[in-house]
Amino acid sequence: MEFPEELKYTEDHEWLLVEDDVVTVGITDFAQDSLGDVVFVELPEVGRQFEAGKPFGVVESVKAVSDVYAPISGEVVEINEELPDAPEVLNTSPYEDAWMVKLRISDAQELEGLMDADAYRTFVEEQE
Amino acid sequence: MLKTTPLNQVHKDLGARMVEFGGWQMPVQYRGVIEEHQAVRNAAGLFDVSHMGEIEVKGQGALAYLQELTINDVSRLENGQVQYTAMCYPTGGVVDDLTLYRFNGEHFMLCVNAANTEKDFVWMEEVREDGDFGDLTLRDVSEEFALLALQGPAAQVILERLTDTNLDAIRFYHFYEGLVAEVPTIISRTGYTGESGFELYFTPSFAEKIWNALFEVGSRDGLAAVGLGARDTLRLEMKYPLYGHELSPEITPLEAGLGWVTKLDKGNFIGRDVLMRMKEQGVPRRLGAFKMTEPGVPRAEYPVFADGEQVGYVTSGTMSPTLREGIGLALVKSDFAAIGTRLQIGIRSRRAAAEVVKPPFVRR
Numbered sequence: 052m053e054f055p056e057e058l059k060y061t062e063d064h065e066w067l068l069v070e071d072d073v074v075t076v077g078i079t080d081f082a083q084d085s086l087g088d089v090v091f092v093e094l095p096e097v098g099r100q101f102e103a104g105k106p107f108g109v110v111e112s113v114k115a116v117s118d119v120y121a122p123i124s125g126e127v128v129e130i131n132e133e134l135p136d137a138p139e140v141l142n143t144s145p146y147e148d149a150w151m152v153k154l155r156i157s158d159a160q161e162l163e164g165l166m167d168a169d170a171y172r173t174f175v176e177e178q179e
Numbered sequence: 180m181l182k183t184t185p186l187n188q189v190h191k192d193l194g195a196r197m198v199e200f201g202g203w204q205m206p207v208q209y210r211g212v213i214e215e216h217q218a219v220r221n222a223a224g225l226f227d228v229s230h231m232g233e234i235e236v237k238g239q240g241a242l243a244y245l246q247e248l249t250i251n252d253v254s255r256l257e258n259g260q261v262q263y264t265a266m267c268y269p270t271g272g273v274v275d276d277l278t279l280y281r282f283n284g285e286h287f288m289l290c291v292n293a294a295n296t297e298k299d300f301v302w303m304e305e306v307r308e309d310g311d312f313g314d315l316t317l318r319d320v321s322e323e324f325a326l327l328a329l330q331g332p333a334a335q336v337i338l339e340r341l342t343d344t345n346l347d348a349i350r351f352y353h354f355y356e357g358l359v360a361e362v363p364t365i366i367s368r369t370g371y372t373g374e375s376g377f378e379l380y381f382t383p384s385f386a387e388k389i390w391n392a393l394f395e396v397g398s399r400d401g402l403a404a405v406g407l408g409a410r411d412t413l414r415l416e417m418k419y420p421l422y423g424h425e426l427s428p429e430i431t432p433l434e435a436g437l438g439w440v441t442k443l444d445k446g447n448f449i450g451r452d453v454l455m456r457m458k459e460q461g462v463p464r465r466l467g468a469f470k471m472t473e474p475g476v477p478r479a480e481y482p483v484f485a486d487g488e489q490v491g492y493v494t495s496g497t498m499s500p501t502l503r504e505g506i507g508l509a510l511v512k513s514d515f516a517a518i519g520t521r522l523q524i525g526i527r528s529r530r531a532a533a534e535v536v537k538p539p540f541v542r543r
Contacts, residue, residue, distance in 0.1 A: 087196075087208060087211060087212055087408070088211050088212050088213045088214075090213075090476060090498035091474070091475070091476045091498060091505075109527070111476050111498070112212075113212040113213065113408060113412060113497055113498060113500070114207070114212065114408055114411075114497075116476075116478060135474070
């Protein structure tokens, strides 16, 4: 299981890549592995605002439906438009090709509550 | 405390994800539902379905008893033949669906759903006590059998390597008591996938031996271990009902599309009066097979709409691994079950378009 060092993580198994005032968000390797074969992805429209902790998208495996939560508050500035047509990429490349949305950060202080790679690895180990 | 099959440790060693199903700890997937699904469609898959229940019915009264208990016509069954059937309550609702094996006129076996085994046995005892069937014994023999399903286009060539039984001589929905890897086995040409294949019943202590022997001779043909996840997508592509979804005490076999096994003219049986009346007056709801025509994955209990009104609900749904489209079964008002009917499925906050299609979803 991979835990890239440059990313931040949430307890809902999302990852964030922070670049200036924009974060790229996706689901972690652990999340995709728990879900199994992903067959459907629903993403929000560009321009929508989300509060931290609110669902912004949905990932469905053959067996289950899972919400994906906004890890921080912000406005959607870009979505991965290729992902709904190739949801299986979430299983094969969760940290790169299967990024889901980019959010413009509303409140940079919210970033402080996130885990780094080591903390998230420990969190995942406690789950198993 | 969950019940386990004799292969529990074998599944864990293979890295299976284990889940609770009907009181049993069972493998839901090994390498991935889609890969396992495709192995069964293209090569062969091996399923541990030892959680299924087996109930033996013996005695001179067995035939008359089973005619009263089940909806299909047991008198048509020959020695060595299997029949798909169901038991109903007097209300017409379904106690369970099952396969019925005839060894001889005084010896039958029912294979029932795992979660229903106890309930079924209690019901069967009740029916026996209410009637006068003379010499009749019922026995829950579930613990005397492990059950493996070997399914897929390569199933027969694989099994042939482990048995002297002439498998060509076993017709669809027939069985033969032979040897598999030298183990006495009921070899039944039945299954729940739509593929050709066999179900193998034998003494549980031999489960690991037969499982391993099948992989030894079957790996080169692409034999894969298959979990309950793919078992569900495979049966759904064929529109086979699953108890608890398409069948329940609140759903009659006529509504669930089991009119073909409901033999109203065979003589009396439990539930017949209600089912006769329902057939005469018109079946109010029917099970429709539908495909999504807009993106989305239908799921059990999602509402189904037509002309802006709710007309039913989804009983089972998934993304079909074969078609790569959302497919499902829905219990809807009969007017909306005709092939070609346009429906909307309530998926979260939106309504996605779907169309009733002719089953099965996948033709074999």
